[in-house]
Amino acid sequence: SQQGEEDPQALSIQEGENATMNCSYKTSINNLQWYRQNSGRGLVHLILIRSNEREKHSGRLRVTLDTSKKSSSLLITASRAADTASYFCATASGSRLTFGEGTQLTVNP
């Protein structure tokens, strides 16, 4: 069963604004990963944060992980229209990934 829940389900912002998406999970994890999916396309791996890490940066992306609250957030700074996509968190237990429901981000030019 899906254990990842994301909010918001949909987010619409203006170009240049920051976008924050949250993910909650229920069981213990080895790591948590964030993926991006453009409509009708495959997944692109964005960033992985291990269970013993609290924060990680990659370019305009910032991910936090709070294992005590079983939650993670993805922040995209200075958003661009090209960031429009669905974003999924996925928790890893061993080699098995369980995906959250996803957040549909729309960045308006």
Added chain:
Amino acid sequence: GAVVSQHPSWVICKSGTSVKIECRSLDFQATTMFWYRQFPKQSLMLMATSNEGSKATYEQGVEKDKFLINHASLTLSTLTVTSAHPEDSSFYICSASALSMSSYEQYFGPGTRLTVT
């Protein structure tokens, strides 16, 4: 980086026929491949995990006789949807990982859109 391809990218078939989808790791040997299904505006659901040379492990609720998975080589896994029905219409995505990589890394194919009429 590691590249995974899928073929075909889309397929339309008639109800009752079978469809085979291929997943290939192009520049690495994939010891494990995963098959996911994604319905419109929904998340990815893991269908099965296959290890090269052994039988696939199916998730609860996935019919192994309907979704046949073969992982005969370290670079190829196939998913055959047998006796397809309209409710099998979905986006099927594979991913692959290798012992030489971090066990946490999976590389995803571009997906195959199946439409059953």
